[in-house]
Amino acid sequence: MGLFFLVFFGILGFILYTIIQKISEWSRNNASPVEENAAIVVAKRTMLSGGENATTSYYVTFEFENNERRELSVRGNVYGSIAEGDVGTLRSQGTRFLGFTRTNDPYKIADPDSEMHKCAACGATFRGTYCEYCGTPAEGSGASRWH
Template identity: 45%
Template sequence: MFLVFWLGALLYNLVRGLRRWSFNNASPLEEVFCTAVTRRARVTGGAFNRPSHTDYFITFEMGDGQRLELRVPDEEYGGIVEGDRGVLTHKGTRFKGFRRHSAG
């Protein structure tokens, strides 16, 4: 019974990942002016002598109020703070870059 559950969960995650990959590949590369409104980190692992892993996310708000949360690389996460305004480049749910615009 456990094996059936495990295989079902594996299949579900595989299909979900393939759908997301397909969606991102079919999406156009977009550049939008926006504001970084929130940042968060998700730590997984770290128990029972397993190494931990941290994923970083930033939510961007476009001029029309629409929000988009994207996973960003740790080196980008450290350089973007809440309130930063600039041009976000993304392809579907894939973060491609953020160019900050200075005030003035």
């Protein structure tokens, strides 16, 4: 009987802790200012949780001009419309994703006669100054992701 109560209160404590943590995050986000920053999408990932009734969570990692990265949870339709390498303006409030607007690509357009490079980050081959897949500058080009 004592083991039952121990397990019961352990589970109840975990549930209460999770609820308090989510309310605290919600409150911190509401108190945070809405920010708009230039950003590059550098990674996307999904996380599957649950058994038969599985739920998929979607995450996108953004990199800013100061090289800081932030991973934000997004909805599935947003996840599907954003691609790695997209450049634009990220709107966020604390850890809350508010939107991402793609802008013109700041990367140089590759000359078809330029030499081929192998990307040190993702291994892709590309022409021009920047990898067209992940946005990494070509080695020795002196370029950075941001102009």
